[in-house]
Structure formats: structure tokens, C-alpha cells
Amino acid sequence: MVLFELEFMIIAIVLVVLMLVCFARILLGPTIPDRVVALDTINTLVIAFLVILGAAFNAIIYIDVAIVYALLSFVSTLFISNYLEAKA
Amino acid sequence: MIMLIIYILLAIGIIFQILGVLSLYRFPDVYTRLHGTAKCTTFGSIFIYLAVIVYGAWFAFSGNPEYAVLSIHTIIIMVLLLVTNPTGAHAIARAAYRSGIMPKGAVVDMLKTKDKVARK
Amino acid sequence: MTVLAIAFIFSFLFYLVLTAGSGKVLVWSIEEICFGIIFSILTAILVKKLWLSVGAKPDLRILNPKRWAFFLIYAIGPLFFEITKANFDVACRVITGKIRPGIVKISPGMKTDFGTMMVANSITLTPRTLAVDVDDKGNIYVHWIFVKIKEPRVEDICSSFPKWIKRIVE
Numbered sequence: 001m002v003l004f005e006l007e008f009m010i011i012a013i014v015l016v017v018l019m020l021v022c023f024a025r026i027l028l029g030p031t032i033p034d035r036v037v038a039l040d041t042i043n044t045l046v047i048a049f050l051v052i053l054g055a056a057f058n059a060i061i062y063i064d065v066a067i068v069y070a071l072l073s074f075v076s077t078l079f080i081s082n083y084l085e086a087k088a
Numbered sequence: 089m090i091m092l093i094i095y096i097l098l099a100i101g102i103i104f105q106i107l108g109v110l111s112l113y114r115f116p117d118v119y120t121r122l123h124g125t126a127k128c129t130t131f132g133s134i135f136i137y138l139a140v141i142v143y144g145a146w147f148a149f150s151g152n153p154e155y156a157v158l159s160i161h162t163i164i165i166m167v168l169l170l171v172t173n174p175t176g177a178h179a180i181a182r183a184a185y186r187s188g189i190m191p192k193g194a195v196v197d198m199l200k201t202k203d204k205v206a207r208k
Numbered sequence: 209m210t211v212l213a214i215a216f217i218f219s220f221l222f223y224l225v226l227t228a229g230s231g232k233v234l235v236w237s238i239e240e241i242c243f244g245i246i247f248s249i250l251t252a253i254l255v256k257k258l259w260l261s262v263g264a265k266p267d268l269r270i271l272n273p274k275r276w277a278f279f280l281i282y283a284i285g286p287l288f289f290e291i292t293k294a295n296f297d298v299a300c301r302v303i304t305g306k307i308r309p310g311i312v313k314i315s316p317g318m319k320t321d322f323g324t325m326m327v328a329n330s331i332t333l334t335p336r337t338l339a340v341d342v343d344d345k346g347n348i349y350v351h352w353i354f355v356k357i358k359e360p361r362v363e364d365i366c367s368s369f370p371k372w373i374k375r376i377v378e
Contacts, residue, residue: 018105037122048136066165077179080183082183084184085183
């Protein structure tokens with residue numbers, strides 16, 4: 001019983017387009033913190049994307065992966081900013 | 089009825105995600121960009137997760153109890169996001185200030201005077 | 209010992225929530241419960257080591273259920289209202305591009321680090337403001353996207369949050 005598959009897939013495609021837009025900011029960004037902000041935004045979008053896919057395919061494993069991804073991306077953001085502070 | 093609620097939640101969520109990403113291009117420096125991304129993507133994600141939670145709860149109550157797991161895990165990830173996203177934004181802002189990037193066009197900057205006092 | 213017990217109970221509860229719906233003993237399977245107990249004991253030992261290496265003292269007041277009830281009311285009521293307001297505000301600013309940024313200092317006067325952290329996180333999610341730095345005395349430096357007053361009071365930045373958070377953590 002899968003309803004809403006089309007709607008969830010449309011949302012997922014929009015999220016992928018938004019990720020590409022953020023990736024352009026990573027390439028353009030004049031300073032390093034700009035790039036880190038774009039990377040953080042991509043992490044948030046990836047988590048939402050995984051949750052949407054989990055609902056669309058009715059696969060709980062996608063959401064478990066999203067939980068681990070959220071924690072790891074948070075730790076990686078903290079480490080990058082710690083490194084920037086120590087370098088200054 | 090519930091389908092309509094899910095459509096509205098998904099629409100609000102995706103609109104705020106789009107605004108959050110647009111703020112990366114509309115604002116001039118790191119701090120204002122962080123305003124946009126930290127708030128709008130958190131809010132948009134919360135609404136997308138609420139749509140998934142309503143979807144899972146709806147199927148769970150109409151006779152498929154395995155869908156309840158979907159809702160529970162999505163609630164966990166929503167709480168995690170509410171705690172981690174502002175903390176990450178705060179860490180990036182502090183790192184940006186300490187690595188010497190000044191807010192562009194600032195009217196008042198009290199952090200600068202604090203640094204001077206600390207150096208003396 | 210209290211740290212060990214609390215860490216064990218909370219990690220075991222978290223494991224149970226994550227694996228709900230796997231079997232027949234209530235809603236869990238026996239294998240999941242056994243692995244949950246083993247991993248929770250390991251996590252508790254690691255947490256104990258971490259606490260000892262930092263030299264922190266456990267603050268048991270947070271276990272009071274009244275504080276959890278206050279936290280729920282706070283999260284659903286004033287905090288969610290302010291988050292909604294903040295998002296419409298930022299949305300307008302993204303479209304019109306009208307900004308007047310600056311960094312100001314406020315002293316909410318929280319006694320514990322945890323309270324300062326909660327105030328800073330609430331500030332980041334509320335209208336026009338973003339916490340940038342914290343000093344030793346608990347003063348928070350706030351990036352304000354539209355500066356109205358150069359030396360604001362606490363109420364100008366975060367309406368009634370410090371009162372709520374004092375009720376929750378102190």
C-alpha cells in the first residue's frame with residue numbers, strides 16, 4: 001500500500017536541485033566559512049531527502065541512515081569550525 | 089482530508105527550504121547567510137518531517153501497524169535536528185569571527201571591543 | 209555510580225525506542241533486548257570515563273519531571289511561535305534584501321553553562337538574531353540583522369526566554 005509516491009518523488013527531486021544550487025555556492029564562495037555554511041545546508045537537505053525517500057519506498061532503513069548521517073554531519077561541522085578557529 | 093493536510097505540510101516545507109537556499113545568494117556575508125540557512129532549513133525540514141509523521145500515523149491507524157515505526161524514527165530525527173542545527177550554526181559563526189571575517193556593513197560591533205580588552 | 213546508572217537507563221530507553229516493532233515480547237524481540245543491554249552497559253562505561261576525564265559533577269535537578277513538563281510547554285508554546293515569526297521575517301528579508309546588521313552584547317544572567325547553551329540556541333532560532341560568541345561571564349554576543357537600538361536590553365532580543373529557561377534548568 002503505497003500512496004503519495006509521486007508527490008514524495010517530486011519533493012525529493014526539488015531537494016536534489018536545491019543541493020546542486022548549494023553546491024554552486026561551495027564552488028563560488030569567496031571565503032572558507034561561506035563554503036562551510038553551504039555544506040551545512042547540504043547536510044540538512046540530505047537528511048530531509050533520506051526521510052522523504054524512506055516514506056516513499058516504505059523502507060525504515062533510510063530513516064536509520066538519516067539519523068546516523070545527522071549525528072555524523074553535526075560532528076563534522078563542529079570539527080571543521082574548530083579547525084578554522086585553531087588556524088586563525 | 090488527511091491527504092490535504094499532508095499536501096499543505098509538504099508545500100510549506102519545500103517553500104521554506106527553497107527560501108533558505110535562496111538566502112545563500114541574496115545576502116552579502118557569512119553571518120546573514122547563516123540567518124537564512126539556520127532558520128529556514130530547520131523550519132522547512134520540520135514541516136517535511138511532520139508530513140511524514142502524519143503519513144505514518146495515518147497508515148498505522150488504518151490497519152498497518154508497521155508504519156508506526158516510520159513515525160517514531162522521524163520524531164527522533166526531528167528532535168535531533170532541533171538540537172544540532174542551531175549549535176552547528178553557532179559554531180560556524182564563531183569560527184568565522186575568530187578567523188577574521190568582519191560582518192559587512194555593520195552598524196555596531198561589540199565583539200571587536202571585547203577582543204581589544206582581552207588583549208590588553 | 210549515579211552517572212553509570214543514569215547513562216545506562218537513558219541509552220537503554222533510546223535503544224528500545226529505536227528498535228520498537230522488531231518482535232513479539234511486547235513489541236521487541238529477545239535478541240534486540242539482549243544486545244540493547246550489552247551496548248547500554250558499554251555506553252555507560254564510556255560516559256563514566258568521559259565524565260571523569262572532564263571532571264564535571266552530575267546535576268540531578270534536570271531529572272525532575274516538573275522541569276520536563278515545563279520544557280514541553282516551552283517548546284510547543286512560546287518557542288514554536290517565535291520560530292514561526294522568525295521564518296516569515298527572514299522570508300521577507302530574503303525577498304526584499306533589506307538589512308542593517310550589527311553585533312550587540314546581552315547578559316541573560318544564567319548561572320549554569322547548560323542554561324547559557326539553551327538561551328543561545330533559542331536566540332539562533334528566533335527573529336533577526338544569531339548567537340556568535342559567549343564569554344566566561346555568560347554574556348552572549350548576538351548578530352542582529354536589523355539593528356534598532358545600539359545597546360539593547362535582554363527583552364529586546366529574546367522576549368521572555370531566560371525566565372522560561374530559568375524555570376527549566378535552574
